[in-house]
Amino acid sequence: LQRAKRAGIPVIATHTYQDGEEPPAAVKDLLASTTTVPFARSGQLQADYVVAQSGCEAKPLIITTNDLLASKHILKGMKDEFAELCPELEPGVIDVPVGQWGTNIKPEVQSYLVKNPDTDWVMASYDDQTVPAIAAIQAAGKGGSVKMTAYNGTPANVKQIQDGDILAADVGESINWLAWSVVDQSFRILSGVEPTEGGDQKTPLRIIDDSNVDETGTPPNNEDGYGDAYVEGYENLWQTGS
Template identity: 45%
Template sequence: MRAHFRSDVPIVWQGRHRPAEDPFRASTAPPPGASMSIRDHDLRISPTLSVNPPRRARRAATALIAATGLVLAGCTSTGEAGTGSSAAGQGVDVSAAVAAVKEASAVPAFQLQAPPVDMTKIAGKKVYVIPLSSQIPYVTAVDAEIKSVVEQHGATYLEFPNSGQPTEWAAGITQAIAQQADVIILSQGPDPKLLVPQLQQAKEAGIPVVLSHLYQVGEELPSEVDGLIAATTNVDFAEAGRLMADAAIARSGGAVNALIITSTEVAPSQSISDAVQATLKERCPDTCKATVENVPVADWATRLSSTTQTALQRDPDINWVIPLYDSMSLGVISGITSAGKTTGVDVASYNGTPDILKLIQDGGPMKVDVGESTAWLGRAAADQAFRLLAGQEPIAGGDVKTPLRIFTPDNVGEAGTPPQATLGYGDAYSSGYDALWTSGQ
């Protein structure tokens, strides 16, 4: 999941003014002595985390992404995990963490095993895409890949641009019906529970709907939309949490005192945070622990630095800060610097945003980022749509096996210099889907 700020919103630095930019991009560091606030910001949350099947049997609680209408609660909570009488004598399992990190650091393989799709039945069809928001670059990158493969196979790509409002998604479905679309893709997580009347109309019109990147692998569709969604592409948000914890354990020799910074109003946060803590408790119960601080997304610009600084001053032994989403990382790093902890405290996060991968390349506290491929996500969504258009069964349960990859100083160069969203994941997704998309002979 990513937090995105609209590009037309001014960012105000105390005593100075700059054109609107993403407040967490590396290029928007404040002038010396300035502090940052965001005025009249418009927050968009994009569920963009697609992961491969869990590498361990333990599965954290399922997570449902709230695509819009997030209530930005302002409370801060703390908690600890990883110590207690039940942990005594269990030792430290660094080797398992090292193995997990090694596996997830490699260029991912194409693991989807599914029947081939007869692509001769795709030509001439209309694929209508309704994105979560056309203002989110990550979402538009996914949709660009959908467009590419749809047109490559002779179908027509149509899209309903929008700013992420449920009323716009509803209008998009209505427009798709009017244009006699053959399949609709709700791309990157529009909430179908807000679209039940329109989804019923699409079903009555005989138009199947694919929902991408909203639900946890293994999670059933909500009862409100069961029977209205023909196929999904699902993810395992908790795996990112497990991998962040494993990376910290592996790089610290099993001695982790972590500060986890969450945003509890974002639905997957609980699952990810729980997975980090559970992994620390499982791997190193006697030598690892975690404290959790909540910073609502609306407060990222103003509170991430101070929350991090205060926590480090309260507990000087903290050696890892784990903000759950990597757009939080610049604020966290600012707090680390303000606390005078420029060495001895490392950062691990999740998303693989190119600007944050650049921080790994530059050196400093940023050491781990768990990323994903927009091109892979786009092909996964298109594949489900193609199966429906060909009159075939979609992949059951939406388990399309899109992977994560851990980036560290050891392999971040493979993401490009500077990093690019389309690099670092190899090309197995391209050859893998091409092999599934056949001529029908």
């Protein structure tokens, strides 16, 4: 970043910081702008879904990863929403470093389910945590009683919902919409226009479950399920439409 700054090359940090979050002081002056993400909102929506399905009697387990910057916001969003909706509900939490997802999520989740047999939800902070978590649920013999939520909306995960697997809901984000927002921010920098304040491009999230999963395509893809009005909006803004 320092070398890019000295060379006059603007740098935009994308999908790194929470909406409303300032980059660290050591980094802030080295960035031309950011495009932020509603990480906390993704956690809130997962909590909303669990409560909508199971009420305040839910017994969820949260998988977090403290060595990823977004995790603290996702976890806080989940905990704050549970505290708001169900003050007596205390979710379990396990922290698995990102480099250990493939090896440690399964045994840790399985062990938790054995020790806490009334657990009925596992909430993954990221889609890539779901495969080992589902394996843990099945290994614990809980495939019929424990459901999952996750965040990212990657097509492979969404297909699990479509196929009726243990994953009940995924808080999806439109990768295409995010890409357009990054290009918009880049155009602003390159043309000498002030970037979007705080980097918040208002990119959306959507809870995907059995009720709407087919809107994402069969099989699911990155383009469907979020509408396409943003394309015309950006093209009109930059006068690039045909």
